[in-house]
Amino acid sequence: MRADQILHPTDAGLYCPPGDFHIDPIRPVARALITHAHGDHARAGHGAVMATRQTLEIMAIRYGEDFAGQRQVADGPTRIGDTTVSFHPAGHILGSAQIAVQPRSGPKIVVSGDYCRRANPVCAPFQPVPCDVFVTEATFGLPVFRHPDPAGEMVRLLASMVEFPDRPHLIGAYVLGKAQRLIVLAREAGIAGPIAIHGALQRLCDYHAEQGIDLGELIPATAADVPAQLVIAPPSAFASPWVQRFRDPVIGFASGWMAVRARARQRGVELPLVISDHVDWPQVTATIRELAPEQVWITHGAEDGLLRWCELQGIPARPLRLVGYEDEPE
CATH class of the missing domain: 3.60.15.10 (Ribonuclease Z/Hydroxyacylglutathione hydrolase-like)
Structure with a gap:
């Protein structure tokens, strides 16, 4: 055959x-x-x-x-x-x-x-x-397409958070897989405090935790005064009124496509993170x-x-x- x-x-x-x-x-x-x-x-x-x-x-x-x-x-x-x-x-x-x-x-x-x-x-x-x-x-x-080490991309994220301590960092990540990977990478990079997540991520993050994947403390990103500098949301949220609750945010996106700088500019991404699955x-x-x-x-x-x-x-x-x-x- x-x-x-x-x-x-x-x-x-x-x-x-x-x-x-x-x-x-x-x-x-x-x-x-x-x-x-x-x-x-x-x-x-x-x-x-x-x-x-x-x-x-x-x-x-x-x-x-x-x-x-x-x-x-x-x-x-x-x-x-x-x-x-x-x-x-x-x-x-x-x-x-x-x-x-x-x-x-x-x-x-x-x-x-x-x-x-x-x-x-x-x-x-x-x-x-x-x-x-x-x-x-x-x-x-x-x-x-030659993707860098994700740990190096997290160093860039932490450097931005240090440089702009008063600006929330809103990072777009697909709700299944990329968001949870980004959270674990952030923990491995030294972010120990709460990470805020869009409501669309909650159930899938809960499921990952049920499967034994430690995501640390996650809080809902529901108010303008969210007590977390790092906020993770699906890319679609950045085109919705939800994003307007954050004052002067640093907009980021975690994707292999961020290696294409034109795509980052088209999306208005200030902090492109080349992290691919x-x-x-x-x-x-x-x-x-x-x-x-x-x-x-x-x-x-x-x-x-x-x-x-x-x-x-x-x-x-x-x-x-x-x-x-x-x-x-x-």
Whole structure:
């Protein structure tokens, strides 16, 4: 059986005929395997969903307990139709996983979803999984993207807080994964006092704490006189009246896209923090070299740049050109 007979793109997303399931489908399907709970990969309305326990629990928080007809926790290799599937840590956010698909006969395919090779204190590290075909994201799949050490970005944040002690620092961060990672990085950098959070972050921060991730003292950012110099909110909050309660704030944003200074200027970001939960160019190319798959399939981003790199390395590659995936919607 050829790889494209095991898994191929459709209007609904990646489909596996021998297992009769989709991976991260963008519309409701009968059976979905979900890599992680970001809204551009995990949607409600499927007949059945298989994912890690944490991903299923986060989906229930975000979409309600009835987000799918049935749920199944991914726990070890599982037979589905004429395939065996298994879930392996992706290092992206809490509960994130790569999905390995092994047919009865034919190549083994690993769908990485979104993944990161840099240490992330709020989730399990990426686990390299040997495979014949590796499906990789290319969110930052251009040589210009070389993300700095997050600890160094936190040094910049602390320096700004020292330089402007009377100005609240409002940092935009996606509500799931990035916000909690930013809080832990701030704690590791020495911020011991209360950190204020927008109400949209509360339930997911509570869930991370329930999973044993120490976020320290968090207080609601509900008043103009919040007793915390550091405030974390979803990016959408900065376009709402909520931000007007803060006097002369330093506006920041934590994202890999802050490496593009034009994006920071367009958003009015005074303190861009280049902190990404995706692989950058050195990480994605190093991962492909490490796995040494027979084929690379590329999706979610700058497909053409990574396609050209694979060609120069003599690695057969193809773009999947899936639609409907982007940064976590806010």
